[in-house]
Amino acid sequence: MKTTEIFSSDLPVGEKLSIRRTRFESSTGTSKKQKRISIVSGIHGDELEGQLVIYLLADWLNKNSEKLKGIVDIYPAVNSLGVDTITRGFPMYEVDLNRAFPGSPNEFLPGQVVYALAQDVKGSNIAIDIHSSNIFLREIPQIRINKEYSKSTLPLAKMLNCDFIWIHDAVTVLESTFSHTLNSMGTKTLVVEMGVGMRLTKEYGHQLLLGILNLMNKEGIIDCKDDFITREAFNSEVGEVFYLNAPKSGLFVPALDHCAIIKKGDKIGDIVDPLTGTIHCELISPADGILFTLREYPVVYEGSLLARIFGENDEKN
Numbered sequence: 393m394k395t396t397e398i399f400s401s402d403l404p405v406g407e408k409l410s411i412r413r414t415r416f417e418s419s420t421g422t423s424k425k426q427k428r429i430s431i432v433s434g435i436h437g438d439e440l441e442g443q444l445v446i447y448l449l450a451d452w453l454n455k456n457s458e459k460l461k462g463i464v465d466i467y468p469a470v471n472s473l474g475v476d477t478i479t480r481g482f483p484m485y486e487v488d489l490n491r492a493f494p495g496s497p498n499e500f501l502p503g504q505v506v507y508a509l510a511q512d513v514k515g516s517n518i519a520i521d522i523h524s525s526n527i528f529l530r531e532i533p534q535i536r537i538n539k540e541y542s543k544s545t546l547p548l549a550k551m552l553n554c555d556f557i558w559i560h561d562a563v564t565v566l567e568s569t570f571s572h573t574l575n576s577m578g579t580k581t582l583v584v585e586m587g588v589g590m591r592l593t594k595e596y597g598h599q600l601l602l603g604i605l606n607l608m609n610k611e612g613i614i615d616c617k618d619d620f621i622t623r624e625a626f627n628s629e630v631g632e633v634f635y636l637n638a639p640k641s642g643l644f645v646p647a648l649d650h651c652a653i654i655k656k657g658d659k660i661g662d663i664v665d666p667l668t669g670t671i672h673c674e675l676i677s678p679a680d681g682i683l684f685t686l687r688e689y690p691v692v693y694e695g696s697l698l699a700r701i702f703g704e705n706d707e708k709n
Contacts, residue, residue, distance in 0.1 A: 393454070398467075400509035401501060409473060411505060413512060416453045416464040427613050428463040430579075431604070432509070435490050435523070435570060437474015437481070441587040442522030444597040449604060456458065462613035469510055478590065480526070495572040510573050518548060518606065518611065519581040521570050521607040526589040528689040529697065532651045532682075533586040533596050533603075534558055535625070538566055541575045549582055551610055553603025553622035555651065556684050556702060559629055588688050626682060626702055634679055637697040638663060638692040640672040650686040660699055663692060677705035 399411040418426060431449060433442025446468045453464060469475045473483045481488050487502040495507030513519050515590045525531045534556040535549040542559050549557050574581040584600060587593040606620035638644065646661040648654060660675040660683070677683075681703020692698065 398512045399505055401504070409501075409505075411467075411470060411472060411508065413465055413467050414450065414613065416450070416457075416458045416460060416466075417443050418462060419457075420461075426462040426517075428465065428516045429517040429608060429610055429611070429613055430467065430513045431522065432467045432470060432519060432570065433522040434467075434469035434471050434475055435478050435521065436488070437471040437477065437483075438527070438589045439524035440475075440592055441524040441596060443468050443602070444594070444633075445522055445600050448597055448601040452601070452605065456614070459614045459616055461615050464608070464613065465513070467509065467513075470505070480589075482657075490570055491568045493568050493570055500565070506570070510570070510577070513574060513579065514577050516574075516579045518607070518642060519570075519571075519574050519579050520552075520584060521581060522584045522586075522600070524587045524589050524591075525585060525685075525688075526689065528589075530588040530650050530686050530688040531585045532556060532684045533584065533599055536560065536583045536585060538572060538575065541580075545575070545580050545582055548580060548607060548611075550625060551603065551607040551622065552582065552584070552625075553599055553620075554584065554586075554625050555607060555623065556682070557625045557627045558633065558702075559627070562569040610677065626684075628702060631681065631702055632679070634681070634701040634703065635660055635697065636660065636675055636701070638694055638696040638698055641693045642672045644687050644690050644692045644696075644698060646686060648683060648686075650683065652683045653704075654681060654701065656680050656703075661687075675699070677701060695709075 395414045398413050401409045446466045477483050482502045492502050493506045497504040533554040535554050537559045539561050571581045571583045586596045606622050608614045609616045642663040647659045654677045656679050658677045663672040681701045685700035687698045
C-alpha cells in the first residue's frame, strides 16, 4: 500500500490543497501485466457515501492482501475542500467539478484538479465513480450508464450488486463529466448513485463493497475461490422511468418505503398543509414497478421531484 499526492496547490493564509491516492498492488508479477481498477469518490463535497465504500474496500484489501492479483487505486475525497466545508461544488470558485472535465494544467484551479485526476486515472482498465444523491432525495444503489458506452460497460455494471441500471442517452453536459472523459480515454467507467447527501447508509456501503469485490474477482484483479452472491439489477432497457413532481407546495409525507415494489394506483404519499390541517393532494403511482428514488427532504414546492419509478408502461402493450 502506497499513498501518493496527485495534485497540490498553495492556498491563501498559508494553507495547501492536496489530492491523494492510495495504491494497493500485488507483490507478484509486473505492474504492466496487471489489471488496474480505480475507485473515485467525493467529486461532490457533500456526497459521503463513497468514502464509506472506499474505507470498507481498503480494510478488506489490508486483511486479504494475498488475494490481490492486480492494482487497486482509491481516491476517497477528490473535492477535499468541498468535503471540509460541506459544499457540493468547489469552494471559492462555486464550480461543480463534475462539469469541469477534462480540464487543463493551464486552467483555473478547479480545471487543474480535474485534469490531474483524469490523467492519474487514465490507463486504468476500469473506473468506478461513486456519488450520493443530494439532501433532498434518497436513491437505491444504482448505476448510470451513457448509452454511447453501454456495450462495453453494461456487462461490468451487472456484476456490481446494485438494484437498478439506468442507461440514458447522451446529453451535452455529460461530455464534461468524469465518466464521459474517462470512457473517451479508453477506461471503462461506471457511475454509481446511492443514498442521500451528507449522510452514510451502511447497508448500501456493504452492498456496493460486495459488488466491487465480485467485479474484481471476475476480472482477475483479486483471486477468491468462492463466488460472491450478488443480486440481479433491474435494467432500464426493458422498461421506462416515470417521474413524479409535486403539483402543489407543502409538506410531503411518504406512504411507502424507499425501494418498494409498487403497483399502478398505489399511494406514494400526500402533500399536506400544516397550517390548515388539509391534504393538498395524493400522489399515486402511474405504473407497476420499483420506487428507486424517493423524496428525503419533506418541504416541497410546485414542480419539486418527489419520486422516480422504474416500471412498465401498459400503454405500450
